[in-house]
Amino acid sequence: MNNRVDPNFKNELYKLGNKESWNDCFHCGNCTAVCSLTEENIVFPRKAIRYMQMGLKDKLAQSAEPWLCYYCGDCTETCPRDANPGEIMMALRRWQTVKYEWTGLAGLFYKSFTSLIVALILVAIAILTIGFMKDFNHEAIMHFGHSLEFWLIICVFSIILVPNIIRMFYFTVIKAKVKAPIGSYIAAFLSLFGHMFTQIKTFKCDKQTTRWLIHFLVVMGYLGLLVITVFLDWFGTENQSIINLGYITGGLVFVFTFILMISRLSKNRELNKYSHSTDWFFIIWLFLMGLTAFLVRLFIDIDLLTNNFWLYMIHLMVITQWGLLLVPFGKWTHFLYRSFAVSFINLKKASLS
Amino acid sequence: MQGKNQTALCLCPTQNGYTDWVDLNEIANYASEKLQIKTIWFSNDLPLLNAEIIAEKIKQSNAVQIILAGDKPGFFKPLFSRAMRVVGLDPKNVKLVSFSEYGAVNRYHTGLAKALVACAFYNVPFDVAAKQPAKNVNPETLVIGGGIAGIQASLEIADGNQKVYLVERTGTIGGHMAMFDKTFPTLDCAACILTPKMVEIGQHPNIDLMTYCEVIDVSGEPGDYTVKIRQKARRVNLATCIGCGICSEKCPPNVPSEFDTGTGLRKSIYIPFPQAVPNKYLIDADSCTYVKNGKCGVCVKVCPVKDCINLDEKDHEVELKVGNIVVATGFQTFDAKKIERYGYGIYDNVVTSLEFERLVNAAGPTGGNITIRTTDKKGNKIFKGDSEVPKSYAIIHCIGSRDENHHKYCSRVCCMYSLKLAHLVKEKLPDAEVYEYYIDMRAFGKGYEEFYNRINSEGIHIIRGRTAKVLDKKGKLIVRSEDIEADKLIEQEVDMVILAVGLEPREDAKHIAEILGLSSDNEGWFKEYNYANDPVGTYNGGITIAGVCQGPKDIPDTVAQASAAAARVLQSIILGNVGAGLNTISPDVIIEKAKKLSTL
Numbered sequence: 035m036n037n038r039v040d041p042n043f044k045n046e047l048y049k050l051g052n053k054e055s056w057n058d059c060f061h062c063g064n065c066t067a068v069c070s071l072t073e074e075n076i077v078f079p080r081k082a083i084r085y086m087q088m089g090l091k092d093k094l095a096q097s098a099e100p101w102l103c104y105y106c107g108d109c110t111e112t113c114p115r116d117a118n119p120g121e122i123m124m125a126l127r128r129w130q131t132v133k134y135e136w137t138g139l140a141g142l143f144y145k146s147f148t149s150l151i152v153a154l155i156l157v158a159i160a161i162l163t164i165g166f167m168k169d170f171n172h173e174a175i176m177h178f179g180h181s182l183e184f185w186l187i188i189c190v191f192s193i194i195l196v197p198n199i200i201r202m203f204y205f206t207v208i209k210a211k212v213k214a215p216i217g218s219y220i221a222a223f224l225s226l227f228g229h230m231f232t233q234i235k236t237f238k239c240d241k242q243t244t245r246w247l248i249h250f251l252v253v254m255g256y257l258g259l260l261v262i263t264v265f266l267d268w269f270g271t272e273n274q275s276i277i278n279l280g281y282i283t284g285g286l287v288f289v290f291t292f293i294l295m296i297s298r299l300s301k302n303r304e305l306n307k308y309s310h311s312t313d314w315f316f317i318i319w320l321f322l323m324g325l326t327a328f329l330v331r332l333f334i335d336i337d338l339l340t341n342n343f344w345l346y347m348i349h350l351m352v353i354t355q356w357g358l359l360l361v362p363f364g365k366w367t368h369f370l371y372r373s374f375a376v377s378f379i380n381l382k383k384a385s386l387s
Numbered sequence: 388m389q390g391k392n393q394t395a396l397c398l399c400p401t402q403n404g405y406t407d408w409v410d411l412n413e414i415a416n417y418a419s420e421k422l423q424i425k426t427i428w429f430s431n432d433l434p435l436l437n438a439e440i441i442a443e444k445i446k447q448s449n450a451v452q453i454i455l456a457g458d459k460p461g462f463f464k465p466l467f468s469r470a471m472r473v474v475g476l477d478p479k480n481v482k483l484v485s486f487s488e489y490g491a492v493n494r495y496h497t498g499l500a501k502a503l504v505a506c507a508f509y510n511v512p513f514d515v516a517a518k519q520p521a522k523n524v525n526p527e528t529l530v531i532g533g534g535i536a537g538i539q540a541s542l543e544i545a546d547g548n549q550k551v552y553l554v555e556r557t558g559t560i561g562g563h564m565a566m567f568d569k570t571f572p573t574l575d576c577a578a579c580i581l582t583p584k585m586v587e588i589g590q591h592p593n594i595d596l597m598t599y600c601e602v603i604d605v606s607g608e609p610g611d612y613t614v615k616i617r618q619k620a621r622r623v624n625l626a627t628c629i630g631c632g633i634c635s636e637k638c639p640p641n642v643p644s645e646f647d648t649g650t651g652l653r654k655s656i657y658i659p660f661p662q663a664v665p666n667k668y669l670i671d672a673d674s675c676t677y678v679k680n681g682k683c684g685v686c687v688k689v690c691p692v693k694d695c696i697n698l699d700e701k702d703h704e705v706e707l708k709v710g711n712i713v714v715a716t717g718f719q720t721f722d723a724k725k726i727e728r729y730g731y732g733i734y735d736n737v738v739t740s741l742e743f744e745r746l747v748n749a750a751g752p753t754g755g756n757i758t759i760r761t762t763d764k765k766g767n768k769i770f771k772g773d774s775e776v777p778k779s780y781a782i783i784h785c786i787g788s789r790d791e792n793h794h795k796y797c798s799r800v801c802c803m804y805s806l807k808l809a810h811l812v813k814e815k816l817p818d819a820e821v822y823e824y825y826i827d828m829r830a831f832g833k834g835y836e837e838f839y840n841r842i843n844s845e846g847i848h849i850i851r852g853r854t855a856k857v858l859d860k861k862g863k864l865i866v867r868s869e870d871i872e873a874d875k876l877i878e879q880e881v882d883m884v885i886l887a888v889g890l891e892p893r894e895d896a897k898h899i900a901e902i903l904g905l906s907s908d909n910e911g912w913f914k915e916y917n918y919a920n921d922p923v924g925t926y927n928g929g930i931t932i933a934g935v936c937q938g939p940k941d942i943p944d945t946v947a948q949a950s951a952a953a954a955r956v957l958q959s960i961i962l963g964n965v966g967a968g969l970n971t972i973s974p975d976v977i978i979e980k981a982k983k984l985s986t987l
């Protein structure tokens with residue numbers, strides 16, 4: 035194991051977060067103690083900050099703890115050195131997103147804004163080209179779009195996301211030498227989906243109910259929209275209840291992501307004060323997706339789509355950019371890492387007790 | 388040999404993040420126009436840690452001497468010395484000008500900073516250039532503040548056969564030290580050291596003790612100050628009161644005692660504590676029924692001395708003429724209520740260190756028994772000697788100190804007094820568990836590290852980790868902290884939490900500074916003339932500072948500084964004159980003088 039001190043590591047991390055005064059930490063342990071989510075053997079953020087200052091990358095890759103943090107901002111507000119532990123945890127999550135992603139594209143997109151823009155433009159051009167090849171035939175393109183969505187989900191999941199989660203498991207459980215009994219693996223697996231869809235742990239933090247509710251509605255809206263468009267064929271169905279459900283989920287997504295964008299702009303809370311470019315891409319594309327899907331169905335219902343097919347083309351571009359770039363290599367992955375981290379931490383707890 | 392083109396100036400900007408610091412650009416302009424210095428660098432533009440490149444720059448500039456001026460220029464000196472050696476010049480020609488050493492800490496002091504640079508340029512010591520013609524001195528001295536610093540300074544001067552007026556705001560001298568139970572690291576009884584000195588003050592023929600008085604105005608010039616003092620209405624005649632205490636027995640109201648920091652109650656007519664000097668009663672107008680409603684007057688009726696108590700007495704003003712003033716106004720402790728998560732003021736058994744100090748003191752409200760806080764019939768939260776005894780204690784260090792949100796500085800005494808309190812608990816209750824939570828253990832003085840080791844061996848749990856929260860769980864207190872050495876989070880259940888509150892400038896320190904014309908630093912402590920070589924002088928001639936009002940310090944340092952201040956006063960009395968202060972001389976005059984004295 036490479037445990038050599040690397041003082042330059044923090045420079046690498048500076049690109050992934052608001053770096054002001056990170057180096058000021060004098061290790062008093064206030065952040066760990068003020069955090070509502072820490073437990074006897076699960077201590078963060080101070081320990082991770084120590085690893086960061088010393089550049090112990092292996093240790094950091096083996097810690098799933100940053101994913102337990104929901105960034106309520108208590109540690110940053112009470113830090114006696116203004117060292118901003120909450121933001122360090124955020125940056126470490128970005129670093130781990132890059133670390134666990136096996137192709138290296140996430141690293142490229144997280145560190146270079148331009149490369150992500152170029153990739154997005156390339157995808158848009160590809161969609162236009164396909165449209166051109168199909169002579170902008172509405173039915174053919176919509177059929178193509180529908181099957182594209184389906185195959186995108188399958189491919190991204192099996193080629194990128196699943197291997198990434200396996201990598202995370204390898205680092206945080208196998209390399210970290212967590213030896214948990216078999217029973218705890220089953221329990222950890224069972225608890226996984228609860229955390230994935232409810233983020234129930236947020237309630238351990240104070241004053242987070244509104245934030246949890248907005249997040250929950252966005253997640254539910256997004257997943258609902260995904261199921262309804264891809265598996266229930268929202269744009270093609272005649273079933274009125276499915277159509278209505280689609281409107282609700284689409285509406286949820288763009289209304290609440292809009293609220294989230296406003297709060298990011300207002301910088302009214304610790305977690306809003308700094309937004310990485312990937313945060314913006316994530317939230318803007320989520321918003322565009324909800325909005326364009328909603329409008330496409332609306333245009334179908336009021337018979338405007340045939341004359342305004344550009345709308346569907348935009349929707350298809352947004353969807354493809356989202357599925358091909360932003361989901362596998364962007365912030366979307368926190369959906370998986372966060373919930374798996376809870377399970378892996380449960381394994382760690384089981385092995386220590 | 389130093390002259391035009393041959394001096395290089397390197398300006399070092401502040402590293403402390405102060406936004407309102409000395410204007411370095413103005414100094415650079417001044418240096419190039421008036422001093423004809425052609426080569427001016429800014430330290431943050433230089434490739435630091437690379438003496439070779441700096442040597443190259445020195446060669447290009449033809450400089451033979453270098454002035455490093457600004458904030459902490461000493462940091463760069465080794466580098467420049469090395470560079471000078473590389474060039475083949477004498478490293479002794481690197482001169483340091485530390486602005487903060489002479490108190491040039493904000494942009495209003497840019498003129499002073501210019502004068503400092505000019506003195507270095509002309510090769511004249513600043514103190515020589517800034518020296519002012521001496522003025523005749525009135526041999527009488529005013530000491531403001533009756534704590535250990537004021538007491539020590541007064542005694543030193545009075546023992547030197549000179550007249551001292553000691554002005555104290557409260558009804559007794561003694562200050563904070565009188566409240567303490569023991570002193571560290573010797574574990575001597577604080578009162579045993581202090582009370583003999585207090586008595587000496589009371590009886591000294593050269594000391595005019597003025598308690599319950601406040602300085603309201605100072606005018607005049609060094610050596611001849613006119614001081615206006617408000618004598619607050621004590622309502623008891625100091626000359627005739629015999630201290631029998633009959634008046635107090637019959638006095639109806641009970642109010643929290645300031646001396647016991649609210650842990651116990653006192654009457655409206657009271658003696659702050661049994662060993663008070665002067666040992667005479669006084670009436671607290673805020674709680675006295677007679678002063679408030681015009682009814683009662685029981686104390687007058689029962690007083691055995693005729694005309695001793697005069698409930699209608701009014702404040703009056705006294706004017707004094709003095710030559711020197713010693714300022715020893717001390718400190719106040721940090722208000723722990725400002726950090727809500729420690730639960731002070733919310734949970735009864737979260738106490739401040741000063742409250743605990745009274746609790747363990749045999750002369751305190753509980754007679755030296757450590758007990759839990761109780762609520763009496765009238766709703767006063769006080770400690771009683773016969774209440775339940777807590778079995779486990781947590782002492783939390785650095786409350787309000789070393790914290791960017793409160794005070795950035797280290798209060799210096801808290802680590803040591805916390806260890807002392809832990810020892811006192813163990814001494815009284817050998818079975819009690821004591822947990823100490825610290826960030827860094829600062830045992831900096833003579834015998835302090837040994838003291839720490841001794842306390843450590845007494846079975847006290849000393850935990851590295853700043854506590855962040857105190858929670859209440861069914862009447863028990865839960866202290867949540869990271870144990871950094873054991874790498875885990877601990878939630879310790881205790882009966883009582885002691886907050887080691889830091890020291891801060893008194894609320895009225897600003898007011899005092901205005902009256903006396905003193906400068907304060909960014910934290911509010913009074914600014915000394917020179918931190919390293921004149922920590923008792925100020926920019927005002929004839930005014931010296933001593934004790935914690937200059938910056939946090941422990942009792943031995945306070946006493947040492949008070950003696951130093953007294954020595955300064957006695958020196959001026961022996962010489963018969965006193966130098967005018969730096970604040971009465973303009974920087975231009977200093978520069979002119981430096982030019983004249985220059986050996987160039």
